[in-house]
Amino acid sequence: MIPDLPPPTLRLRLDGEALAANWRALDRLSGSADAGAAVKADAYGLGAGRVVPILERAGAKTFFVAHWSEVPAVLRHVPAAWLSVLHGPLRSDDARFARQAGVRPVINSLQQAALWRDSGGGPCDLMVDTGINRLGLSMHEIGDPLVTGSEIETLLSHLASADEDVAQNTVQHKRFEEAARLIPARRRSLANSAGIALGADYAFDLTRPGLALYGGVPRPELQGVIRPVAYPQTAVLQLRALSPGDSVGYNALFTADRPMRAATVSLGYADGFLRCWTGKGALRHGEVELPLLGRVSMDLVVVDCTAAPTLREGDWLDVPYDLPAASQRCGLSQYEMLTLLGTRFLRA
């Protein structure tokens, strides 16, 4: 028998108040439209099991995942009719699963429409491609009888560049209006987080925020509106004294030029703290910044804790996760910073 595990040395604190406040703010900014929630990729790495019930209590009634494998974690907390699967059915097994679970597939092509019809049909969502050219029916396919014969709950399209002020946004908006005129659907949905900030025109009946729910700020309009949600923390495993000439980590990228105190910390690229932080990052102990020394390795980083003389082995350090600022600093996108957070973090 394997005994109960001891508490891990990584934990991912979630500010549930901030998460709920972000959803309410995005719902308000959506005007007369309802805000749903993109909870794919385990709620952007924060843990669907924690995130979905909080959003449900805040008032969200429409949820999106990408994979069929992501359905069960969400269905533990909300009715199946509230959940759509963005990738749609690739094989008949997928269609069978959707029907048995009672969740809606997002139909992305005529092939998927045929597969869904042949499996028995029923309510589905439909994604139209208005210019991102990833998934979705092309504009010239929307008159097909497979489409007009479908029972479409939500007509979707997805913006490619909503985080920028570019002409593509208005082009996609226009095409979506045209598609909505031709395809009967109960609801229309175009905007992701950044799209919500583009204004009321983009909200239609339902918005689909993801990033901004979790503290990401894709456009300046959301600055000061969206609150941070994710707070990763890591424990100090060992403290050591460095003498002038001592080097730290793989390939000896850092060499001490004076006596220093260093902390070896339980955090590495396997946890999503990638090597792009090498030479740039700092962890924090309270208000004290502890700069990274040398290379980030798989399970460990070393920080300079000379400025924190009271730091002890086992103490918790904060990993900088103010998403806009941290993303600027390390070069990863805000999306990557969230979804990279590894499985060794306790999400409780």
Ligand SMILES: *Cc1c(COP(=O)(O)O)cnc(C)c1O
């Ligand atoms: C991920 C996703 C969203 C959410 O986008 P954010 O930029 O994270 O707000 C909305 N719609 C679709 C189709 C998506 O794939």
